[in-house]
Amino acid sequence: MKNYFSSDFKLGVLGGGQLGRMLLTETQKLDIYTVILDGNSEAPCSQICNEFHQGDLLDFDTVYNFGKKVDLLTIEIENVNIDALDKLEKEGLTIYPKPSSLRIIQNKARQKHFYTDNNIPTAEFNHYAYLEELKHSYENDIIEFPFVWKSAQFGYDGTGVKVVRNYNDLQSLPDGECIAEKLIPFKNELAVIVARNTDGKVKTYPVVEMEFHPEANQVEYVICPARIDSQVAEKAREIALKVVSDLDFVGLLAVEMFQTVDDKILVNEVAPRTHNSGHYSIEASYTNQFEQHLRSILNLPLGNTESKLAGIMVNLVGTEGYTGDVHYENIEEILKIDGVTPHIYGKKTTKPFRKMGHVTIVNKDINEARKIAQQVKETIKVISK
Structure with a gap:
């Protein structure tokens, strides 16, 4: 070695x-x-x-x-x-990850075609080279409102994604290659992080549940383990493993999914790297996702992905109405609470909804952890001086 x-x-x-x-x-x-x-x-x-x-x-x-x-x-x-x-x-x-995997994942349309080509369950979609084609498709009753518009290139954290509910929404979309995806009524948004090394050894982290901010389309809470039926969790894990295998992926892959109202699992999208949905692992897991990423790309033995305790992550994002030199208001208040660890990302300037850090809450009881997470969310504010 x-x-x-x-x-x-x-x-x-x-x-x-x-x-x-x-x-x-x-x-x-x-x-x-x-x-x-x-x-x-x-x-x-x-x-x-x-x-x-x-x-x-x-x-x-x-x-x-x-x-x-x-x-x-x-x-x-x-x-x-x-x-x-x-x-x-x-x-x-x-x-690692291989350029061939990145080429598929980097473009949302290519990524969606990969799922359908490999019989990986995903929401129905149409692919358009230009916005005009999408408008034409609507005018000819090929698609109907509401649907989810996604820019094929360079979308992340709520940018490049929009729920289109009416003609005004359609008119305001930027031009360029895109997909229009059927809006899925879902119970939960879930994620599974899979690590695979060059020997083909694979480990999955427990299924996590993500609660989103309704306006910013950003994750507010990541909850591990997800509060779902064990059969649903196993189905999510199996689908995530299939994605990794079909991509011949090496490294860490975060697979984001929808749990539909009738308990089907649909892959939403993947990220070929460490991911927001795995930050809880720094405090809660035996092997955190960052160490596991290194183990996988260097072809070292993969670490134990089990959790020591229930973990919840709260994103710290810039408060609306504040731009400038960052100030973490009431950070000392949350430091008084047992099992609470803030992570500050070293960005000196805040602006609305910019990711500035996260806080992990660990507890033996997931419901208690969720209560403390709410308290943390309501206490600490990312503002400017």
Whole structure:
């Protein structure tokens, strides 16, 4: 086995946001030399990695030249230049997740076609190259309101996704390649994180349940374990494993799903990286998702994914009406509560709904943890000075 620890091995990471920052906690534990590329000189990783390079993740030359500096390349965001990754891979650089997997996942339309081609259950959809085609489709009664519009490229955290309920909503959509997806009445939004190493060994984390903010379309609470029937949980796990297998995926894959009113499981979308739905694992699991990501891409034995306690994660996002130097109001109040751990992402400037951190609540009792999560949510506020 290659020596990754206290050696001249260099791990490259495309992206230097909060996911990278939390990954660095684990590379530091194992003394793995880590090199980061990000477009922002003040990215959360910039101060704490071994080596930081500023550059555009979508620029071919920037990504290609960065890849030449490292021994293995991974990502913490999927919006990267895949052509550069293809060339690097052809020239012998090890890249996980594989560029072929990223190419499918990066485009929402391609991702949806992958599900239908592989008999993976997902909501019905239509694919359009231009917005005009979508409008034409509506005018000819091919689709009807309401439906979910998704931009094919570069959508995340509520951007590039909109529920279209009427003609005014349709008129206000941006142009470009998109999909129109049937609006699914669902009971729960669930997620399963799967880790797979290059030997093909696989581990799944417990199914989690996600509660969303009604306006921002961002996750407010992630609850582990999900409060669902064990048969539904097993079905979700099996479908997540099929997605990973069909993609021949190496790394960590977060599979987001709907549990419909009649207990069917439909895959909504996947993220080929550590994910918001796994942040609870830092405090609650035997092996957190960031350590597991390293284990999977370095082909090390995968760690125990079981939880020690019930865990709930609360996202800390910028309060509406505040932009400027960040201030975490009442943070000392939540620190008084047992089992509460805040994580601050190192972003100096807040703006409405910007992800600034998260708080984990652990407790023996999931219902008690959920009550404390509500208290935390109502107490701490991300405002500007």
